[in-house]
Amino acid sequence: MLRKIHIISILILIITAASICSFAAEGEPFCLYNSEIVTSNENATYIQGEVADAKGQTIVVKNVRGVVAEKKVPDIGGKYVFRIKLPKSVIRKSKITSFAVNAIDANDEKVWTSCVRVEYKARKDQDIDLKEKEVELKFPGDDKAVEAASSAGLDLSYSSSDEDVVKVDEKGNIEPVGEGTAEVKVNQSNDPEYKDVTKSIKVSVKEVPHYTVRFHLGRNAADLAKDEEGNSEAAESSDDDTVIEQQIAVGDSAELQATADAKGDYEFLGWASSETGYPAYGNADEVTDLAGDGETVDLYAVWHGERAQEAVDWAIALAADNRYGYGQGTFKCNICGLMPKKQYTCMPFLAAAYAHGPRDPIMLAGGKHVINLNNKNFSGELGQIWEKVGLCKNLSIEDLEPGDVIIKWSDHNNSGHAWMYAGGDQIVEAVPAKSYANQIAVKSGAAAKLRRYGRSEGTPSKNYVMRYRY
Numbered sequence: 365m366l367r368k369i370h371i372i373s374i375l376i377l378i379i380t381a382a383s384i385c386s387f388a389a390e391g392e393p394f395c396l397y398n399s400e401i402v403t404s405n406e407n408a409t410y411i412q413g414e415v416a417d418a419k420g421q422t423i424v425v426k427n428v429r430g431v432v433a434e435k436k437v438p439d440i441g442g443k444y445v446f447r448i449k450l451p452k453s454v455i456r457k458s459k460i461t462s463f464a465v466n467a468i469d470a471n472d473e474k475v476w477t478s479c480v481r482v483e484y485k486a487r488k489d490q491d492i493d494l495k496e497k498e499v500e501l502k503f504p505g506d507d508k509a510v511e512a513a514s515s516a517g518l519d520l521s522y523s524s525s526d527e528d529v530v531k532v533d534e535k536g537n538i539e540p541v542g543e544g545t546a547e548v549k550v551n552q553s554n555d556p557e558y559k560d561v562t563k564s565i566k567v568s569v570k571e572v573p574h575y576t577v578r579f580h581l582g583r584n585a586a587d588l589a590k591d592e593e594g595n596s597e598a599a600e601s602s603d604d605d606t607v608i609e610q611q612i613a614v615g616d617s618a619e620l621q622a623t624a625d626a627k628g629d630y631e632f633l634g635w636a637s638s639e640t641g642y643p644a645y646g647n648a649d650e651v652t653d654l655a656g657d658g659e660t661v662d663l664y665a666v667w668h669g670e671r672a673q674e675a676v677d678w679a680i681a682l683a684a685d686n687r688y689g690y691g692q693g694t695f696k697c698n699i700c701g702l703m704p705k706k707q708y709t710c711m712p713f714l715a716a717a718y719a720h721g722p723r724d725p726i727m728l729a730g731g732k733h734v735i736n737l738n739n740k741n742f743s744g745e746l747g748q749i750w751e752k753v754g755l756c757k758n759l760s761i762e763d764l765e766p767g768d769v770i771i772k773w774s775d776h777n778n779s780g781h782a783w784m785y786a787g788g789d790q791i792v793e794a795v796p797a798k799s800y801a802n803q804i805a806v807k808s809g810a811a812a813k814l815r816r817y818g819r820s821e822g823t824p825s826k827n828y829v830m831r832y833r834y
């Protein structure tokens with residue numbers, strides 16, 4: 365008799381519960397987030413909901429046989445979200461099961477009531493179709509793409525048993541990284557409709573004779589050296605040279621892998637074979653036998669603007685050194701030890717800045733660093749490393765880059781002046797001055813001086829701006 369009453373009360377509960385707990389509205393004292401549960405995992409099926417005013421009530425879950433789970437909410441006097449695990453034994457695989465969910469207060473009185481329907485759906489079988497179960501690769505050598513598909517058409521995931529032998533990315537590309545054998549697992553899991561499945565590929569990697577290319581990205585380049593996951597691969601301190609390595613098999617033709625576009629404001633121009641050299645390779649250039657087995661080749665990124673900035677820095681440092689001053693009558697460089705006094709005229713000072721700042725090989729050759737002010741002298745070898753930006757009359761300060769050389773030429777006496785743009789409104793120059801007998805200095809007024817060169821000083825139709833190419 366007792367049992368019969370119990371069943372009836374649960375049936376009534378189910379009818380009323382549908383209207384109580386079908387949604388979780390704002391301010392509802394007690395509600396369930398999931399009153400209709402479809403589960404394929406009897407080991408992890410949860411009833412979830414919230415109590416608007418938690419004061420130590422007990423949430424009790426019952427089926428027709430009695431209490432199956434319960435949880436006491438804390439006495440916090442506010443919203444409390446609960447999660448109650450249903451025991452595996454109460455989830456029936458062939459039927460929908462209903463549970464009453466009651467909140468009972470400290471006086472054992474039922475304060476709120478709701479219900480849950482749980483439907484169990486077994487997951488279906490699936491398979492992974494694998495084209496090759498064994499793969500042989502060489503290191504260094506090409507990646508190998510796994511050819512695999514889930515019979516259910518679901519996405520696959522990949523993992524390597526030994527990342528010192530092979531790495532595998534999220535698309536299933538296997539990258540050989542060292543000699544040995546490893547397993548690549550192809551996995552499909554956690555789908556609500558299909559059972560988990562795993563297949564594996566045996567990979568063996570044989571090391572072949574190879575050389576190493578070391579790509580030097582220079583200072584402040586740590587951000588550029590990221591792996592596929594976005595982790596920095598190289599230097600941590602921005603002052604360190606950032607280096608990326610690539611191994612290439614002897615006899616193979618391979619693309620250079622390091623790619624660089626820009627470092628801050630500096631645009632990438634190419635890879636040079638020495639620290640001060642000019643670009644010899646572009647990104648992804650195809651190369652063959654740059655070196656022999658076990659050897660290393662160093663390539664250096666050339667960033668347009670970085671070397672010009674080094675010239676500016678050198679010129680500013682020299683301007684701050686009181687031992688140096690302005691001196692006419694020679695084009696020789698006293699850093700190179702060819703002058704009795706520490707003096708520069710205007711253009712040899714700027715040429716020395718490129719010779720001794722970024723150590724440009726053409727500017728450094730011979731220790732003279734001669735550039736004449738007349739622009740036809742930027743031909744030949746100098747034309748390889750300098751380009752004409754334009755005439756001063758057509759340019760404004762926004763058109764200039766630090767390190768640009770601004771040149772005034774007077775036709776009537778075949779003389780002139782040259783100064784270096786140092787960024788902002790700054791000029792660095794070696795110039796004779798009345799109040800300072802010998803002056804190499806940094807000063808402001810670059811914009812105004814550029815305008816005067818375009819309008820009134822020298823021969824305005826000829827005054828021009830030169831820029832270092834690298």
Ligand SMILES: [Zn+2]
Pocket residue numbers: 697698699700716719720731732733
């Ligand atoms: Zn010199």
